[in-house]
Amino acid sequence: MPNSPLPITHLHHIARVTSDPERSAAFYCQVLGFRPIKRPNFNFRGAWLLGYGVQIHIIERRSPAAPTSDEIDTRANHLAFAVDDHGPVLARLDALGIRYHQQVNAGGIPQIFFRDPDGHHIEIGIYPPHPPFIDDGPPA
Numbered sequence: 001m002p003n004s005p006l007p008i009t010h011l012h013h014i015a016r017v018t019s020d021p022e023r024s025a026a027f028y029c030q031v032l033g034f035r036p037i038k039r040p041n042f043n044f045r046g047a048w049l050l051g052y053g054v055q056i057h058i059i060e061r062r063s064p065a066a067p068t069s070d071e072i073d074t075r076a077n078h079l080a081f082a083v084d085d086h087g088p089v090l091a092r093l094d095a096l097g098i099r100y101h102q103q104v105n106a107g108g109i110p111q112i113f114f115r116d117p118d119g120h121h122i123e124i125g126i127y128p129p130h131p132p133f134i135d136d137g138p139p140a
Contacts, residue, residue: 013048013055014079018118021045021058027116028056031096032081052081072101072113078121086112089124 018024025047028034034051045060083089086102089112093100100114112124 011054013057015057015059016116016118016120017059017061019061020117021047021060023117024058025049028058031092031098032122070099070115070119072099072115073121074101074103074105074111074113074123076121078113078123080123080125082127083124084126086110086124086126 016024022045025036028049028051029036032051034049034056037048037050037055039046039048039057047058049056049058090100090102093112093114098114100112102110102112104110109128110126114122116122
């Protein structure tokens with residue numbers, strides 16, 4: 001059945017490569033409220049975090065590379081998290097001195113974009129319920 005959805009039950013984890021796993025783990029815990037969870041004893045540094053029903057696996061980069069720019073690109077690969085109110089997010093980012101870009105996109109969605117210490121983009125949005133499927137078929 002080529003058009004049948006895969007039997008996926010949920011998103012398990014997102015991996016983030018970093019030159020400084022401790023710094024990145026602290027960022028995701030302090031800024032976004034993730035909590036450390038046990039991780040196998042791999043032969044490289046890293047951390048596993050859990051929050052909002054999804055894990056973030058922080059993985060030490062083999063060869064350190066700094067971000068090429070500090071520009072916030074709203075069209076770059078990014079993680080997106082949903083909130084009901086941007087107020088607490090803005091207060092936290094301001095208190096921590098994290099630079100961000102705030103906008104309302106063409107679909108009317110209020111968004112905040114910022115970067116983690118390794119330059120990975122993060123979006124926080126106030127999203128409506130999921131829109132209907134284009135083909136009215138069953139969800140994946």
